[in-house]
Amino acid sequence: MLKVLIVDDKPSVCAGLARLIRWEEAGAELVGTCGNGKEALEVALRTEPDVLITDIRMPLMDGLELCAHVRERLPDTMLVILSAYHEFSYAQTAIRYGVTDYILKPIDKTKIARLTAKLREWAADRESRSRFFGLFYDKEWRAKLVAGVKTGDLEFVADCFDTVFKARDAMGRDTVKEIGSRLLDAVPDIVRDIGLTPDYFGIDWERERREFGQARSKEEMMAAVQSLYTGMARTVMERKSGRGEAVAEKLRHIVKTQFANPDLTVYTIASELHLSPNYIGLVFRQWTGENLSVYITRLRMERAKELLRDPGATVHEVAGRVGYADPHYFTKVFKKQEGLTPSQYRNMALRQGRDGE
CATH class of the missing domain: 1.20.272 (Zinc Finger, Delta Prime; domain 3)
Structure with a gap:
């Protein structure tokens, strides 16, 4: 259950919040109310509240200074600012102190309901963290x-x-x-x-x-x-x-028969097989030692090199036939893989062909 401390120099505000917030519904309890920041800091250090709700303008120590002290000494405490419209610039300054939320005055039933919902959300969130770390360790x-x-x-x-x-x-x-x-x-x-x-x-x-x-x-x-x-x-x-090997073979078959499809990705293959992308990636690497996306690119590049040996095929046509709708992107990938642009590779392949005749 969240512990909440309310701070405002107007007793009516403290009393109103204390009375109107549905504490049990919010999963929270009120540990105190204070009329100034100095008193609130003393109470906060003693009670270690999970949530501090504070006004900005108060005697002895204002809300911003209070937030700074609490953030330094009780870093897990969530800070909520109560702010009048003409004090909004102060609320913006409070962001530097890690303020979690702010409530604009005057406070009405709608804002009380919103605050109650927030407290309930924070209480559930805190409970989840506590449960996880309890399990984790x-x-x-x-x-x-x-x-x-x-x-x-x-x-x-x-x-x-x-x-x-x-x-x-x-x-x-x-x-x-x-x-x-x-x-x-x-x-x-x-x-x-x-x-x-x-x-x-x-x-x-x-x-x-x-x-x-x-x-x-x-x-x-x-x-x-x-x-x-x-x-x-x-x-x-x-x-x-032994099913993993069968899945890997199925993946090989899909890539070999569909690599010319520009929409072919690890995600579309996973969707086709009704499996998760992460899973098919794990299985493929396990059985082949190669990343699935790398395998797709490798087959595309191997076919592209075959097509580029034909002087009648343009780079644009080759790109489309190996699954790249954008020839500029195809050129970029090809150069990264082969160290040459498609045109440079073609010229080299044709020259080697003539030299071998």
Whole structure:
């Protein structure tokens, strides 16, 4: 339950908030009210509130100075500013102190309802963080997660994530990001506990972290991390059943027959097979030792070199026939792969052909 401290030099404001906020519904409790910043700082250091709601203009110590002290000494406390319209510039200044939210005066029922909802959201978010770290550092739970991956138990791994993200709807984006980062960082240790190596799973750390960092929503973050763990468990399961090799062969076939399609990507292939992009990438690297996207590019370049030996085919035509709608991008990729532009490669190939006659 969140502990809340209210600070305002007007007793009516403190009393009104104390009376109107539905504390039980918000998952919070009021630990005190104060009339100035100096008194509030003393109470805050004694009670360590989770949330501090403070006015700006007050005697002895104003709200901004109070926020600065609290941020320094109680960094986990969330700060909420009460601000009149003509004090809005002060509220902007408070952002430097990490203020979580602000409420414009006068305070009415709508703002009280909004504040109650915010408190409820923060309480659920705090509870989720507490639950996760309780699990994360619990040796028994961690051992079960390791066992789930090691035995290829997909259902158990999914249940572990359901437990971690139990209150996902109420969890803030920052909390999901922190939890996801911890789970990503834990993978090397978990792989080592299993007695295997990252190469066994074909894990591309740079790509995994990049995809997680590029996630646009908390749902995408959760999916990225869970996909990695379930992908490892699936890899173990399919190593045992031999299905992974069949999937890798299917991927080879799709690329060989569809590489000329400009829309062909790891994501479209995954969609076609009703599998996750992360999973097919893991399986392909595991069975071939090559990144799937690299394989697609390699086949396109090999076919492009064959076509460029025909002096009648333009670079624009070759680009289209190997899956590149933009010939300029095709040229850029070709040069990166071969060290020559398509035109330079053609001239070299034709010259070698004449010299060999």
